[in-house]
Amino acid sequence: MNPPTASTSATVRAVRRAGARGRLGWGRRARKPQDSYYPTWFAGGALALYLLLVLLPGLLGIGLAFTNWTAYTTKLHWTGVANFHALFAPHSFFVIAMENTLLFTVATVVLKTVIALGLAVLLTSGLKRLASLYRAIIFLPNLLPYVAVGIVFKSLLDPTTGLVNSTLRTLALGGLARNWLGDIHLALWSVIGVDTWKGVGYIMVIMIAGLLGIPRELYESASCDGASGWQSFRYITLPMLKPVFAVTTVINLVYALRVFDIVYVLTSGGPGYATATVYTTIFSQVGLGQYGVATAFSSLFLIVMLALSFVVIRVLHRPELQS
């Protein structure tokens, strides 16, 4: 390629200046087309609604965390960090709730991602017959309401009459029968298991879409170069699915950090506080009329959620490979 000449450089500079001033051609002022404003108007309207109905109440809510707001308050007073202080009092269970929530989050994110990826690979590259039927069956639990799933599994996991333990005893595996929702060491993992069962289908569908978007030529080239199945998976599939992982991880993360329904129906946060999560604890405080404390906890947790989401997106995001 030849280096630019002085005249070429001058032309480039002239074009740049013309562009900066909106001039195109000789003696004609360029005007920005009216069409280019339409996206701004539409986005602006949606943004205004979002600011008014979501962001502003959220910020006001954070402000209420510094007041004496309860169900019985007639006049609000500034109380500083008293509500936040209550969260870390010696017998407060907010720390336990936070720990349970983080454990639930990590476990469900990992389990749903790994299992969903495995199922997605199986249904795109493995099974050919009836793959669509299997996809539909695996996706079905995602359509069920959380309350219905919770009630059913509460019955299934009953230590005396539940189907799980009854089946184990019938198969002479009674030694494996447990008090799935009543053992403080198992209860949270049982809830994680139920939630993973329900949510894995949704993530699988997203993974399938990602897998089908990977160009086949990459695998063919790799095959020609003598790459094994595992090497193709490791050096082609996984890197190409990174944007999909970013999406599914954020989806799983935001859901898991805010989990409430499945925990409340299965265990109500028990036994004791073994499965208490952030939002069951906040609900408990609202039930007691302690709105300020509940708001303080949710505000604190908002910061945790934002930080985690930011880290996940930064770590997993990278520009897509050019085809």
Add this chain to the structure above:
Amino acid sequence: MKFNRRRLALTLLVAVAVTALATTSAAGAAKSGGLPKGNYTLTVFADQDWVRPPELALAKKFKQQTGITVKYDIIPDSSYQQVLTTKLNSGQEPGDIYMGQPPGGTGSGLQTTFSVLKHAVDLSKQPWVSREFANARALATYKGKLWGQTIWDTVSGSWIIVYNKADFATAGITSLPRTFSQFTADCAALKAKGINPIYEPISDGWHQVLWFAENMSKAADESSGLVANLNNNKATFAGTPLAVTALTQIHSLYQSGYFGPTSLTDTFANTVPNMSSGKYAMTVNTVTLPTQINAADPSIPTTNYGFMPVPILNNQYVNQNPGGPTKFVYRQGKHVAGAEEYLDFLAEPANLNYQIARSTSFVTLDFNGVKSKWTPAEAAFVKAYKPNPQPVMQVSVNYVNPQWSQIGTDMAAMFTGQLSPTAVLQNIDDRRKQEAQAARDPHWR
């Protein structure tokens, strides 16, 4: 043209029909003196354990008489109180009638728990008020007004231990325990014979609190001024040695395995099948449990079971609780007059006797002039043991009943080693302080 004529004809037809309907309704309303007759639904918001089948049958009878449909919105035990207070605190209508257990104490708990001044209707002038027991009325009274109606068996409704006589005989227990140490010895004997000593449904979150709150009346009886000091903020639960002893004794029952292997997931609703199976020897319930078991399985006679006081703190009293689930009329509801009419209907003598006759869990009701149905065993038990001169703690001490489910959760945490008995008591004190300050109780300033 044809299309316009058809449109016009249809519009006129609809207008005539609407006018006719409106005229008929107005005439009907005028005829009944302004009260809309029937044609609407009253909703009663209730805990699953507070509505008996005879009451549901009475609701159908009420509809036949008035045309008003009564629909019961039943909420599970474990979440009822939380859902109710969340609805009331956030301004959502729970129903035309909502139920609750009066918190007792000095009455301010009615306001902090059920927002009676804002959400309930004053029932002081209702025709049935004079027939209701005075001590039951007192618990639903605040600032001189009666806010709720309690139709409950507050006489035989004391929580005591119901035991299986055959299981006791198998374990060689020949006399009833009178102290806690005798009680634990009997539990050990039962366990040695492969019988679970006690059916304790911890999962619902409220039953285990009975062991503590009901028997703290024994502590109140032994410690003069305890109740007054607790209400005046001159004493705390954590600083009351008998409270620590009571919780430690209850904790020891769980630690020794006397509550059975599945107590953390057992539910109150399964008490009858579990007690009738013989797998469990005892449970905390009312004297009507054998009647309920017999109703479920007529081959099991009521005489298979006996009664004794709960021997925490060596208690030998029958604990007294004049309160019971109470119905409040929601002031902001659309059918206040209909709700009052329904309460009046339920309190009619014939309907009270109907409930007593057909309910396996009522021996009598807290209204004068009803026909009680004591069995010989029930009457003998009530005669054999003295009533505690102190009412149960959830009635006499402020800010205990509103945190009942939280105490239950803390006790479950205590059983599983997450909390010590002293920590449970400190949490009770902390929550009492929170609610007292919210209620602007002068003793907590």
